[in-house]
Amino acid sequence: MAELDPEDSKIITLARSARARTGAAEGAAVRDTMGRTYSASTVSLPSLKLTALQAAVAAAVASGADGLEAAAVVTDADSVDAESLAAVHDLAPTAPVLRASVNVAAKGELS
Numbered sequence: 001m002a003e004l005d006p007e008d009s010k011i012i013t014l015a016r017s018a019r020a021r022t023g024a025a026e027g028a029a030v031r032d033t034m035g036r037t038y039s040a041s042t043v044s045l046p047s048l049k050l051t052a053l054q055a056a057v058a059a060a061v062a063s064g065a066d067g068l069e070a071a072a073v074v075t076d077a078d079s080v081d082a083e084s085l086a087a088v089h090d091l092a093p094t095a096p097v098l099r100a101s102v103n104v105a106a107k108g109e110l111s
Contacts, residue, residue, distance in 0.1 A: 004098075007031060007035075007069075007070070008070055008072065008096075008098055010031075010037065011029040011030065011031050011037055011039075011070060011071070011072040011098070012029070012072045012074065012098060012100045014027075014029035014037055014039040014072075015027040015028045015029040015039060015052070015056075015072045015073060015074040015100070016074045016100070016102075017039065018039040018040055018041045018052065018056075019041050019052070019074050019102070021041070022041040022042075024041035024042040024044075024052065025042050025052075025075070025076070026041065026042045026051065026052035026053075026073055026074060026075045026077075027039065027040070027041045027042075027052050027073070027074045028040055028041070028051070028052035028053040028055065028056040028071065028072060028073045028074070028084070029056055029071070029072050030053075030056045030057055030060050030065075030068050030070070030071045030072075030088065031068065031069045031070050031071075032060050032065035032066075032067060032068055032069065033065070033066070033067040033068065033069055034065070035069075036060075036063070036065065038056050038057075038059040038060040038063065038065070039056055039059075040052055040053075040055030040056040040058075040059055041055065042055070043055050051081060051083060051084045051087075052073060052074075052075075052084075053071060053073050053080065053084035053085075053087055053088060053097070054083065054084055054087045056071070057071075057087040057088060057090075057091065058087075060091075061091070065091070066091070067091050067092050068088060068091045068092040068095045069092070069095060070095055070096050070097075070098065071088045071095060071096070071097045071098065072097070072098040072099075072100060073097065073098070073099050073100070074100045074101070074102055075099060075100075075101075075102065076101070076102050077099075079099065080097055080099050084097075085097060
């Protein structure tokens, strides 16, 4: 696998930190078209359920982002779920979504 761009490594690190901070199943981060980053973890409340990536996209949109350059998810899953991908692609149909294992530092895989 090719070396990750430093900006992509940054969003993987942010996603890892969000997951670790809350002890959630997943952490995610996105970078908007202005270079700003937003991170989040899985939200699982009785009245609200969001994947980590949906929550990161929501944070970006709530902060005024109108597009995304890239996204990253740290997860044990073999792939990024369709709902998470749809949230990213609502803002940026061609934005790459990196998937990193919870056990491997800064290893990203395109999903």
